[in-house]
Amino acid sequence: MKFIDLSVSELHDLAKSRRADYLSAEPFPNTYFDNFFNAEKLSEVLEEFPDLSQNPDLKYNDANQIKLASKGEYRFGEKTREFMHFLNSQPFLEFLSILTGIEALIPDPYFDGGGAHQILPGGLLKIHADFNKNKLTNLDRRLNILVYMNKDWDESWGGHFELWDKEMKGAVKKILPIFNRMALFTTTSDSYHGHPDPLRCPPDRSRKSLALYYYTNGRPEEEITDAHSTLFKARPNEKAGKSFKDIIKQLTPPIIYDAAKKITK
Template sequence: MELINPIYTDAAKVEQLAAEFQTSKPYKHLVLDNFFRQEVADKLYENFPSVEKLTKHWKGMNENKSEGSNFSDFDPIFTQVRNEIMSPEFAQWMEKVTGIKGVFVTDDSLGTGLHQGSDGSFLDIHVDFNIHHVKNVYRRLNFLVYLNKNWKDEYGGGMEMWNADMTKMEKVVMPILNRVLIFETSEISYHGYSKITLPPGETRKSFYTYFYTPITDPTILNKYHDTIFKPKPGDSTLKKVGTNTKETLKNFIKGQLKRAGVKF
């Protein structure tokens, strides 16, 4: 793993991280600073594509951000990092650090890509979809690389990590350059970021990777759900009712389609 900061491949360090992952709160996670070699992180930052180069743009009640996995349109450094993260060696490292065996990354937009948010961007608190709706594999881990140089606290944009019953935000991870956040995706891994305030020319940038494991029990497929957004305790009544109604209806429809074998 040539692109990774060598301190993270040291055997003793891996053992330490494995222990930290298992005991972290509010759910299993790690925050790793200076994860890539500095020249790699700088190159990713300097060549991060514009919002216009990304292919998906979400703007609705619960999110305002852009996304793209069209790596052929990006600087080659992004493909180099993608190849590193998708390698068998990196999968083995993730297994040792998290204790989750058999992890892999799908070769599509639900495996790797870029996220970017302009001024006003936000991503409401949510848990992620649990099953890849096409490949029928089980989503287990998020691996997020933040790529924001000179990020200021007043911009906001920290990843909020909430407790299991959505009554308390227990941790905030600021999206600074070359910081990696790894966390287990589960039914209680509530996360997201509040509306950001940015000066002209600044955006919130990250490289995402989702790790999966095979499904050995086919009955799990009947428990499929899409992303589930949850309102915060301080949200307005209108926001709470709108979010809960939308998410219930969305997941009912998608669950029915999934069980019927319809691709969407």
């Protein structure tokens, strides 16, 4: 396969060998792989990473997040599109299912919330649990993949991907976002994670990643909750901000809010 130097059978064997570690990881099932992809091919993807800073529609700036994110695949270059399609392909989905135990994974060809992500100096993404339903398909969000694209990343710059316990007492794991590192984790309504401290990289650098989300039609009964958007959580001695959407929901009578949601779907 073009983007990885493994056959399908070798990819399956790798997934089997890491499955127990993935499922037993704290604070929720997770792992990461270094040098998983062909470095030359991934470098070609990095070369065409889109400049997200020039489009105000791609900026998120509120109390909980200061970041840039693409929408859909139309800003992808040719190699990026090919790479992202590979990550939504049958061989890779089979690898993910064997590794995580989540069967019949469904990719998101619309990259709703996924795609190219970029955080500039001073940016952050506070600790949160992800939205649990795809607004287009109503499928259940089950798995996140983050492919980091940052060459020669200095640890003093921060940007660690943090995984927090359910009680929000502290980070159980911190993952440095270095080039060709792929992090993945099972998503539930209490799989709290983020990049909560302002980025300290030089002005000419940024934290780049490619994000992909995977879904199923239904989820285990013990994980079922009402549909929700991103749930931000405060760290100890920190006050969680409310998103604009949350504020509108809080101020709007439920009947009117629900009716508006149906109209805008």
